[in-house]
Amino acid sequence: MNDVSFMELLSSYAADKHLRPKSVTTYSGVVRLFRKYLGHQTFPSMVTREMVIKWRVAIIRSEANPKGIAESSWNNYSRHLKALYSFGIKHDLIASIQNPFEGVSVKQPKTPKKSLQPLQIRYAREVLSVCRRFESCYDECSKIHPAWFWQALFETFFHTGIRLNQLLHIEAGDINLKKRIFRASAIGSKTHSETILPIPDDLYPYLYELIVAAHSAGFKRKDQLFNVNRFSQRHKRANMNTWQVEHFFQALSELTGYKMSPHRFRHFLGTSLMESPERNIHLTQSILNHTDIRTTMEYISPDVEAMRRALNARPPV
Incomplete structure (x- = not known):
């Protein structure tokens, strides 16, 4: 079993999946943020689930951290890193058997898609x-x-x-x-x-x-x-x-x-x-x-007026 660095892991993953340049840039950005938090001397095999949870607490938006990232951004980060770890573990590139990004996504608020008005x-x-x-x-x-x-x-x-x-x-x-x-x-x-x-x-x-x-x-x-x-x-x-x-x-x-x-x-x-x-x-x-x-x-939204008519049509009690 090898013990590759984050950048070596990303390079192997990109080659294996034949990622587009834009996708490689996206993965690189996420890896760069994670390494900045961990310290650049940290190898993938050294990461535990507890370290991932601490990173999540440190960067996700909360009352204590109002300038943090949104839940959707965190889920995006965790998906990318989970995929990297799954690949590394499967191909014996990481001296680890447990994916630290398993089950660390969070529920995100369901908000209307940002659109425009006529x-x-x-x-x-x-x-x-x-x-x-x-x-x-x-x-x-x-x-x-x-x-x-x-x-x-x-x-x-x-x-x-x-x-x-x-x-x-x-x-x-x-x-x-x-x-x-x-x-x-x-x-x-x-x-x-x-x-x-x-x-x-x-x-x-x-x-x-x-x-x-x-x-x-x-x-x-x-x-x-x-x-x-x-x-x-x-x-x-x-x-x-x-x-x-x-x-x-x-x-x-x-x-x-x-x-x-x-x-x-x-x-x-x-x-x-x-x-x-x-x-x-x-x-x-x-x-x-x-x-x-x-x-x-997801583009189907409830008709407020239809809901109002349904509520108004209820028989009086």
């Missing part, structure tokens, strides 16, 4: 339109530049609920305007699956404008389509990355006064589809690319 979306659209008119009239960069590009990205998130990483992997050749469909590749998919999604009528003009601009800029079929650097006077990277999208939403949030993000658009779409009278759970599951229908079911 008024907030309408206001954000108006802000983007003002930025676009400013750039057109004065030939200067607005705070959100180029506004027409960010409009297209905004509407794509709104109409499709696509995940950020998957949007960044859309290539110019993935858009078929004639058939009004686009391909969301498996490369950026959280579920590792490719999907073909329709282009809704209200999204079509924005994607049409983007495709025309991409053609004029000499895009090839394999080029990243949502790449602000190819259309901007301000951005100079080779490819658009997560940070640039997050920076756009941060700027938009500041201008509107509402917190906006790609994931909130995803939650808004899921909720809207499941609140529709003609809702179809399996269609919603396909649109959001969920592997487990229970995830889709």
